[in-house]
Amino acid sequence: MAAELRLMIPTQSVEPDDRELVRTIRQGDAEAFEQLVRRKTGKVYALCYRIIGNSEDAKDIAQLVFIKLWENLEKYDPQYAFDTWLYRMVTNVAIDFMRSRQSRENAVNSNLRLVKTSEEAEQGVVVQRKEVEAVFREVSNVLSPKQKAIFVMREMEDIPSCDIAKILGCRESTVRNHLFNARKLMQEQLRKRYPEYARLWRDR
Amino acid sequence: MIACQEFRAAFAPATEDPGVLEHLRACDDCLDYAAHRDPEVMFRALGGPEMVPPGGLEAFVDDVMRQVQVRSTENEMDLRPHLRLRRRFAVAAALVLTIAGSTLFLSRERPVPGAAPVPVVSRAVRPFALPVSLTTKPAVETYQAAEATIVEVPQDGDDVKVVMIFDESLPADL
Numbered sequence: 301m302a303a304e305l306r307l308m309i310p311t312q313s314v315e316p317d318d319r320e321l322v323r324t325i326r327q328g329d330a331e332a333f334e335q336l337v338r339r340k341t342g343k344v345y346a347l348c349y350r351i352i353g354n355s356e357d358a359k360d361i362a363q364l365v366f367i368k369l370w371e372n373l374e375k376y377d378p379q380y381a382f383d384t385w386l387y388r389m390v391t392n393v394a395i396d397f398m399r400s401r402q403s404r405e406n407a408v409n410s411n412l413r414l415v416k417t418s419e420e421a422e423q424g425v426v427v428q429r430k431e432v433e434a435v436f437r438e439v440s441n442v443l444s445p446k447q448k449a450i451f452v453m454r455e456m457e458d459i460p461s462c463d464i465a466k467i468l469g470c471r472e473s474t475v476r477n478h479l480f481n482a483r484k485l486m487q488e489q490l491r492k493r494y495p496e497y498a499r500l501w502r503d504r
Numbered sequence: 505m506i507a508c509q510e511f512r513a514a515f516a517p518a519t520e521d522p523g524v525l526e527h528l529r530a531c532d533d534c535l536d537y538a539a540h541r542d543p544e545v546m547f548r549a550l551g552g553p554e555m556v557p558p559g560g561l562e563a564f565v566d567d568v569m570r571q572v573q574v575r576s577t578e579n580e581m582d583l584r585p586h587l588r589l590r591r592r593f594a595v596a597a598a599l600v601l602t603i604a605g606s607t608l609f610l611s612r613e614r615p616v617p618g619a620a621p622v623p624v625v626s627r628a629v630r631p632f633a634l635p636v637s638l639t640t641k642p643a644v645e646t647y648q649a650a651e652a653t654i655v656e657v658p659q660d661g662d663d664v665k666v667v668m669i670f671d672e673s674l675p676a677d678l
Contacts, residue, residue, distance in 0.1 A: 333572070337565050342554025345564075349555055359557045359564065366568045367575060427539040428532045429549050436547055456551025458525065483544070500543035 318382035325373055337366050343383075344390055350452040351394040351445075353437045361397055365390050380466075387459075387467045391449045398445035427500075435497060439489035447482040454479055508534055517542035526552070649673065 316324070316332075321339075324332040344365055349358035368389055376385050440448055446468075453459045453467070454475075461479070465472040491498040506514070511527040511534050519525065528535055528545065529552035539546045557564045652671035659666060 330569070330572075334565060334569055337568050338561065341557065341561055341564055345557045346553075346555040350550065355558050359559070362557060363564070363568050363571065367571055370572045371575070427536040427546060429529075429535060432535070432546055432549055436550055451547075452551075455548050458520070458522075458551060486547075497543075497546070500539055500546070 319378045322373060322376055322378065322382065333370060336369075340366075340386060344386065347387065347390050347452065347457060348394055350456050351391070351449050352397065353440070357397070357401075361394055362390075365393050368393065384463065384466050387453070388469070391453075391467060395445040395449055398448065402445065427497075435490070435494055438493055439486045442485050442489050443482050447478050447485070450475055450478045451482040451486075505530060512537060515541065518544065529553075 318336070318339075321332050321336045325336065341362065345358060345362045348361045348365070349355060352358045352361060365386075369386065372389075376382070440451070443451065450464055450468070453464050454461065459467070461472050461475045464475045468475070487498065487501060490501075506523050506527050508527070508531060511524060511531070514521060514524050515528075515534075515538055525548060528538055529549050535546075535549045539549075649671050651673065652669055655668040655670075657666040657668065
Protein backbone atom coordinates (compact mmCIF):
# COMPACT_ATOMS: atom_id res chain seq x y z
CA MET A 301 0.00 0.00 0.00
CA ALA A 302 2.77 2.33 0.93
CA ALA A 303 4.50 1.55 -2.35
CA GLU A 304 1.31 2.28 -4.30
CA LEU A 305 0.92 5.61 -2.55
CA ARG A 306 4.47 6.54 -3.39
CA LEU A 307 3.82 5.83 -7.04
CA MET A 308 0.83 8.14 -7.06
CA ILE A 309 2.76 11.10 -5.71
CA PRO A 310 4.14 13.05 -8.66
CA THR A 311 7.91 13.13 -8.49
CA GLN A 312 9.21 16.67 -8.51
CA SER A 313 12.31 17.11 -10.59
CA VAL A 314 14.51 19.54 -8.70
CA GLU A 315 16.58 21.50 -11.17
CA PRO A 316 20.21 22.01 -10.16
CA ASP A 317 21.18 25.58 -9.35
CA ASP A 318 23.68 27.48 -11.49
CA ARG A 319 26.71 26.50 -9.43
CA GLU A 320 25.83 22.81 -9.53
CA LEU A 321 25.32 23.03 -13.28
CA VAL A 322 28.70 24.67 -13.72
CA ARG A 323 30.32 21.94 -11.63
CA THR A 324 28.73 19.29 -13.87
CA ILE A 325 29.80 21.12 -17.03
CA ARG A 326 33.37 21.29 -15.78
CA GLN A 327 33.30 17.51 -15.55
CA GLY A 328 32.65 17.47 -19.30
CA ASP A 329 28.86 17.20 -19.42
CA ALA A 330 27.74 18.96 -22.62
CA GLU A 331 24.05 18.39 -21.81
CA ALA A 332 24.45 20.40 -18.62
CA PHE A 333 25.86 23.23 -20.68
CA GLU A 334 22.86 23.04 -23.00
CA GLN A 335 20.62 23.28 -19.94
CA LEU A 336 22.51 26.35 -18.75
CA VAL A 337 22.22 28.00 -22.18
CA ARG A 338 18.49 27.28 -22.24
CA ARG A 339 18.10 28.75 -18.76
CA LYS A 340 20.06 31.95 -19.37
CA THR A 341 19.21 32.78 -23.00
CA GLY A 342 16.19 34.98 -22.16
CA LYS A 343 18.17 37.16 -19.77
CA VAL A 344 21.34 37.31 -21.86
CA TYR A 345 19.53 38.08 -25.10
CA ALA A 346 17.34 40.75 -23.44
CA LEU A 347 20.37 42.53 -22.01
CA CYS A 348 22.21 42.33 -25.34
CA TYR A 349 19.17 43.62 -27.22
CA ARG A 350 18.64 46.54 -24.87
CA ILE A 351 22.27 47.58 -25.01
CA ILE A 352 22.76 47.04 -28.74
CA GLY A 353 19.26 47.91 -29.97
CA ASN A 354 19.23 45.51 -32.91
CA SER A 355 17.78 42.01 -32.72
CA GLU A 356 20.12 40.26 -35.16
CA ASP A 357 23.28 41.78 -33.71
CA ALA A 358 21.99 41.07 -30.21
CA LYS A 359 21.44 37.43 -31.16
CA ASP A 360 24.98 37.12 -32.52
CA ILE A 361 26.43 38.77 -29.44
CA ALA A 362 24.39 36.55 -27.13
CA GLN A 363 25.71 33.47 -28.94
CA LEU A 364 29.25 34.78 -28.69
CA VAL A 365 28.72 35.26 -24.95
CA PHE A 366 27.74 31.61 -24.53
CA ILE A 367 30.74 30.44 -26.54
CA LYS A 368 33.02 32.57 -24.38
CA LEU A 369 31.24 31.16 -21.36
CA TRP A 370 32.04 27.61 -22.51
CA GLU A 371 35.67 28.51 -23.12
CA ASN A 372 36.16 30.36 -19.83
CA LEU A 373 34.05 28.34 -17.43
CA GLU A 374 37.19 27.14 -15.64
CA LYS A 375 37.80 30.73 -14.54
CA TYR A 376 34.47 31.05 -12.74
CA ASP A 377 34.87 31.27 -8.97
CA PRO A 378 31.78 29.64 -7.34
CA GLN A 379 32.00 31.90 -4.29
CA TYR A 380 30.54 34.69 -6.44
CA ALA A 381 27.05 34.78 -7.93
CA PHE A 382 27.00 33.15 -11.34
CA ASP A 383 24.74 35.85 -12.82
CA THR A 384 27.20 38.58 -11.84
CA TRP A 385 29.96 36.73 -13.69
CA LEU A 386 27.69 36.08 -16.66
CA TYR A 387 26.50 39.70 -16.84
CA ARG A 388 30.10 40.87 -16.72
CA MET A 389 30.79 38.76 -19.78
CA VAL A 390 27.68 40.08 -21.53
CA THR A 391 28.51 43.73 -20.86
CA ASN A 392 32.14 43.29 -21.88
CA VAL A 393 31.25 41.66 -25.20
CA ALA A 394 28.39 44.10 -25.87
CA ILE A 395 30.50 47.15 -25.00
CA ASP A 396 33.31 45.94 -27.28
CA PHE A 397 30.80 45.46 -30.08
CA MET A 398 29.28 48.91 -29.49
CA ARG A 399 32.70 50.54 -29.55
CA SER A 400 33.60 48.99 -32.87
CA ARG A 401 30.16 49.81 -34.30
CA GLN A 402 30.20 53.38 -33.00
CA SER A 403 33.49 54.10 -34.67
CA ARG A 404 32.03 52.85 -37.95
CA GLU A 405 28.72 54.71 -37.65
CA ASN A 406 29.94 57.99 -36.25
CA ALA A 407 31.32 59.02 -39.61
CA VAL A 408 28.04 58.27 -41.37
CA ASN A 409 25.41 59.47 -38.92
CA SER A 410 27.04 62.46 -37.28
CA ASN A 411 25.07 64.92 -39.34
CA LEU A 412 21.69 63.18 -39.25
CA ARG A 413 19.19 64.61 -36.81
CA LEU A 414 15.46 64.24 -36.60
CA VAL A 415 13.94 67.50 -35.39
CA LYS A 416 10.25 68.06 -34.72
CA THR A 417 8.65 71.42 -35.44
CA SER A 418 7.82 73.65 -32.52
CA GLU A 419 4.13 73.35 -33.44
CA GLU A 420 4.26 69.56 -33.06
CA ALA A 421 6.12 69.94 -29.81
CA GLU A 422 3.42 72.13 -28.30
CA GLN A 423 0.74 69.55 -29.04
CA GLY A 424 2.00 67.31 -26.26
CA VAL A 425 2.59 63.61 -26.50
CA VAL A 426 0.91 60.36 -25.70
CA VAL A 427 3.67 58.20 -24.29
CA GLN A 428 3.50 54.70 -25.71
CA ARG A 429 5.94 51.84 -25.38
CA LYS A 430 6.62 51.41 -29.11
CA GLU A 431 7.29 55.12 -29.50
CA VAL A 432 9.47 55.19 -26.42
CA GLU A 433 11.50 52.33 -27.87
CA ALA A 434 12.21 54.33 -31.04
CA VAL A 435 13.00 57.45 -29.01
CA PHE A 436 15.39 55.52 -26.81
CA ARG A 437 17.20 54.07 -29.83
CA GLU A 438 17.73 57.62 -31.13
CA VAL A 439 18.69 59.48 -28.01
CA SER A 440 20.80 56.73 -26.46
CA ASN A 441 23.19 56.97 -29.41
CA VAL A 442 24.91 59.85 -27.64
CA LEU A 443 25.83 57.66 -24.69
CA SER A 444 29.14 55.90 -24.49
CA PRO A 445 28.85 52.10 -24.60
CA LYS A 446 29.59 51.92 -20.89
CA GLN A 447 27.05 54.60 -20.01
CA LYS A 448 24.44 52.82 -22.06
CA ALA A 449 25.18 49.46 -20.48
CA ILE A 450 24.85 51.00 -17.02
CA PHE A 451 21.65 52.82 -17.94
CA VAL A 452 20.10 49.65 -19.36
CA MET A 453 21.08 47.53 -16.37
CA ARG A 454 19.76 50.07 -13.87
CA GLU A 455 16.62 51.31 -15.61
CA MET A 456 15.49 48.33 -17.62
CA GLU A 457 16.94 45.30 -15.89
CA ASP A 458 16.28 46.79 -12.42
CA ILE A 459 19.74 45.78 -11.20
CA PRO A 460 20.78 47.76 -8.10
CA SER A 461 23.78 50.11 -8.45
CA CYS A 462 25.87 48.03 -6.04
CA ASP A 463 25.40 44.92 -8.21
CA ILE A 464 26.20 46.86 -11.38
CA ALA A 465 29.43 47.95 -9.70
CA LYS A 466 30.27 44.29 -9.06
CA ILE A 467 29.44 43.36 -12.66
CA LEU A 468 31.61 46.10 -14.10
CA GLY A 469 34.30 45.82 -11.48
CA CYS A 470 34.12 49.47 -10.44
CA ARG A 471 32.90 51.55 -7.49
CA GLU A 472 29.25 52.22 -6.87
CA SER A 473 29.90 55.96 -7.00
CA THR A 474 31.28 55.49 -10.52
CA VAL A 475 28.08 53.74 -11.51
CA ARG A 476 25.98 56.60 -10.08
CA ASN A 477 28.11 59.17 -11.92
CA HIS A 478 27.67 57.34 -15.21
CA LEU A 479 23.95 57.10 -14.57
CA PHE A 480 23.65 60.79 -13.77
CA ASN A 481 25.58 61.77 -16.89
CA ALA A 482 23.58 59.36 -19.04
CA ARG A 483 20.27 60.86 -17.89
CA LYS A 484 21.55 64.38 -18.49
CA LEU A 485 22.80 63.58 -21.99
CA MET A 486 19.56 61.87 -22.91
CA GLN A 487 17.47 64.80 -21.72
CA GLU A 488 19.58 67.11 -23.85
CA GLN A 489 18.99 64.88 -26.83
CA LEU A 490 15.28 64.77 -26.12
CA ARG A 491 15.20 68.58 -26.14
CA LYS A 492 16.97 68.63 -29.49
CA ARG A 493 15.25 65.77 -31.26
CA TYR A 494 11.99 65.17 -29.44
CA PRO A 495 10.88 68.42 -27.84
CA GLU A 496 7.39 66.99 -27.28
CA TYR A 497 8.93 64.44 -24.91
CA ALA A 498 11.24 67.03 -23.37
CA ARG A 499 8.12 69.01 -22.44
CA LEU A 500 7.34 66.30 -19.91
CA TRP A 501 10.34 67.49 -17.88
CA ARG A 502 9.51 71.18 -18.44
CA ASP A 503 5.88 70.76 -17.37
CA ARG A 504 6.70 69.15 -14.07
CA MET B 505 -0.43 41.73 -12.59
CA ILE B 506 -2.07 44.55 -10.67
CA ALA B 507 -5.05 46.45 -12.15
CA CYS B 508 -4.79 49.96 -13.62
CA GLN B 509 -6.58 51.57 -10.66
CA GLU B 510 -4.24 49.85 -8.24
CA PHE B 511 -1.27 50.97 -10.32
CA ARG B 512 -2.31 54.60 -10.34
CA ALA B 513 -2.89 54.53 -6.61
CA ALA B 514 0.48 52.94 -5.92
CA PHE B 515 2.57 54.85 -8.45
CA ALA B 516 5.14 57.25 -7.02
CA PRO B 517 8.15 58.90 -8.73
CA ALA B 518 11.31 56.79 -8.69
CA THR B 519 9.34 53.74 -7.69
CA GLU B 520 11.12 50.40 -7.30
CA ASP B 521 7.98 48.38 -6.65
CA PRO B 522 8.19 45.29 -8.91
CA GLY B 523 4.39 45.08 -9.21
CA VAL B 524 4.13 48.71 -10.30
CA LEU B 525 7.00 48.32 -12.78
CA GLU B 526 5.47 45.15 -14.20
CA HIS B 527 2.23 47.00 -14.90
CA LEU B 528 4.08 50.00 -16.32
CA ARG B 529 5.81 47.70 -18.82
CA ALA B 530 2.58 46.13 -19.98
CA CYS B 531 0.02 48.94 -20.09
CA ASP B 532 0.41 51.90 -22.48
CA ASP B 533 -2.33 53.96 -20.83
CA CYS B 534 -0.67 53.76 -17.46
CA LEU B 535 2.76 54.44 -19.00
CA ASP B 536 1.40 57.70 -20.37
CA TYR B 537 -0.14 58.50 -16.99
CA ALA B 538 3.13 57.73 -15.18
CA ALA B 539 5.40 59.56 -17.66
CA HIS B 540 3.41 62.78 -17.18
CA ARG B 541 4.05 62.53 -13.45
CA ASP B 542 7.62 61.25 -13.54
CA PRO B 543 9.28 61.44 -16.98
CA GLU B 544 12.27 59.52 -15.60
CA VAL B 545 10.07 56.45 -15.58
CA MET B 546 9.58 56.58 -19.35
CA PHE B 547 12.53 54.41 -20.33
CA ARG B 548 11.95 52.01 -17.46
CA ALA B 549 8.95 50.80 -19.45
CA LEU B 550 11.35 49.23 -21.95
CA GLY B 551 12.65 46.77 -19.43
CA GLY B 552 10.93 43.76 -18.09
CA PRO B 553 10.67 40.12 -18.83
CA GLU B 554 13.18 37.92 -20.57
CA MET B 555 13.17 38.02 -24.35
CA VAL B 556 13.23 35.32 -26.99
CA PRO B 557 15.86 35.71 -29.72
CA PRO B 558 14.71 35.80 -33.37
CA GLY B 559 14.12 32.28 -34.64
CA GLY B 560 13.13 30.97 -31.23
CA LEU B 561 14.86 29.52 -28.22
CA GLU B 562 15.43 26.03 -29.63
CA ALA B 563 17.13 27.29 -32.78
CA PHE B 564 19.29 29.60 -30.68
CA VAL B 565 20.37 26.82 -28.32
CA ASP B 566 21.09 24.49 -31.27
CA ASP B 567 23.24 27.17 -32.90
CA VAL B 568 25.20 27.72 -29.72
CA MET B 569 25.80 24.00 -29.17
CA ARG B 570 26.88 23.55 -32.79
CA GLN B 571 29.34 26.43 -32.53
CA VAL B 572 30.67 25.11 -29.24
CA GLN B 573 31.25 21.73 -30.88
CA VAL B 574 33.02 23.36 -33.83
CA ARG B 575 35.22 25.38 -31.48
CA SER B 576 36.06 22.30 -29.45
CA THR B 577 37.06 20.41 -32.60
CA GLU B 578 39.12 23.38 -33.78
CA ASN B 579 40.90 23.51 -30.43
CA GLU B 580 41.70 19.81 -30.69
CA MET B 581 43.02 20.31 -34.22
CA ASP B 582 45.12 23.23 -33.03
CA LEU B 583 46.70 21.01 -30.41
CA ARG B 584 47.66 18.23 -32.84
CA PRO B 585 50.33 20.11 -34.85
CA HIS B 586 52.05 20.89 -31.55
CA LEU B 587 52.09 17.21 -30.74
CA ARG B 588 53.32 16.36 -34.21
CA LEU B 589 55.99 19.02 -33.99
CA ARG B 590 57.12 17.70 -30.61
CA ARG B 591 57.31 14.17 -31.96
CA ARG B 592 59.31 15.33 -34.95
CA PHE B 593 61.62 17.26 -32.71
CA ALA B 594 62.14 14.20 -30.52
CA VAL B 595 62.90 12.04 -33.55
CA ALA B 596 65.33 14.64 -34.93
CA ALA B 597 67.02 14.95 -31.55
CA ALA B 598 67.33 11.17 -31.32
CA LEU B 599 68.84 11.04 -34.82
CA VAL B 600 71.34 13.78 -34.02
CA LEU B 601 72.34 12.03 -30.82
CA THR B 602 72.70 8.71 -32.63
CA ILE B 603 74.85 10.20 -35.38
CA ALA B 604 76.99 12.18 -32.92
CA GLY B 605 77.37 9.15 -30.68
CA SER B 606 78.33 6.81 -33.50
CA THR B 607 80.77 9.37 -34.91
CA LEU B 608 82.42 9.66 -31.55
CA PHE B 609 82.42 5.89 -31.18
CA LEU B 610 83.91 5.27 -34.61
CA SER B 611 86.48 8.03 -34.25
CA ARG B 612 88.02 6.29 -31.28
CA GLU B 613 90.57 3.60 -31.78
CA ARG B 614 88.71 0.58 -30.66
CA PRO B 615 89.75 -2.85 -31.79
CA VAL B 616 86.88 -4.94 -32.98
CA PRO B 617 86.74 -8.11 -30.91
CA GLY B 618 87.66 -11.13 -33.04
CA ALA B 619 89.04 -9.03 -35.89
CA ALA B 620 92.65 -8.89 -36.89
CA PRO B 621 94.62 -6.12 -35.19
CA VAL B 622 95.09 -3.03 -37.33
CA PRO B 623 98.73 -2.28 -37.88
CA VAL B 624 99.42 1.25 -36.75
CA VAL B 625 102.49 2.80 -38.22
CA SER B 626 102.48 6.03 -36.28
CA ARG B 627 100.61 7.07 -33.13
CA ALA B 628 99.79 10.62 -34.22
CA VAL B 629 96.18 9.92 -35.16
CA ARG B 630 94.13 12.76 -36.57
CA PRO B 631 90.80 11.23 -37.37
CA PHE B 632 89.10 14.40 -38.58
CA ALA B 633 91.76 15.08 -41.25
CA LEU B 634 90.59 12.34 -43.60
CA PRO B 635 92.17 12.44 -47.09
CA VAL B 636 89.93 12.99 -50.08
CA SER B 637 91.62 10.41 -52.31
CA LEU B 638 93.55 7.28 -51.42
CA THR B 639 94.25 5.94 -54.88
CA THR B 640 97.79 7.16 -55.55
CA LYS B 641 99.43 3.83 -54.98
CA PRO B 642 102.97 4.67 -56.12
CA ALA B 643 103.16 7.55 -53.65
CA VAL B 644 101.95 5.27 -50.87
CA GLU B 645 104.41 2.54 -51.57
CA THR B 646 107.33 4.86 -51.21
CA TYR B 647 105.73 7.09 -48.66
CA GLN B 648 107.66 7.94 -45.54
CA ALA B 649 106.82 10.64 -43.03
CA ALA B 650 107.51 10.81 -39.35
CA GLU B 651 104.28 12.75 -38.52
CA ALA B 652 101.93 10.64 -40.66
CA THR B 653 99.68 7.86 -39.58
CA ILE B 654 99.31 4.96 -41.99
CA VAL B 655 96.56 2.49 -41.34
CA GLU B 656 96.19 -0.73 -43.29
CA VAL B 657 92.63 -1.93 -43.43
CA PRO B 658 92.38 -5.71 -43.06
CA GLN B 659 90.92 -7.43 -46.17
CA ASP B 660 89.71 -10.95 -46.96
CA GLY B 661 91.78 -11.42 -50.15
CA ASP B 662 95.43 -10.64 -50.75
CA ASP B 663 95.08 -8.98 -54.15
CA VAL B 664 93.77 -5.59 -52.94
CA LYS B 665 95.07 -3.66 -49.99
CA VAL B 666 93.39 -0.58 -48.56
CA VAL B 667 95.67 1.79 -46.76
CA MET B 668 94.69 5.05 -45.06
CA ILE B 669 97.25 7.81 -44.67
CA PHE B 670 96.68 10.71 -42.28
CA ASP B 671 99.20 13.43 -42.94
CA GLU B 672 98.48 17.14 -42.82
CA SER B 673 101.63 17.98 -44.71
CA LEU B 674 100.34 16.31 -47.87
CA PRO B 675 98.69 18.51 -50.55
CA ALA B 676 94.90 18.30 -50.59
CA ASP B 677 94.71 17.24 -54.26
CA LEU B 678 97.17 14.37 -53.99
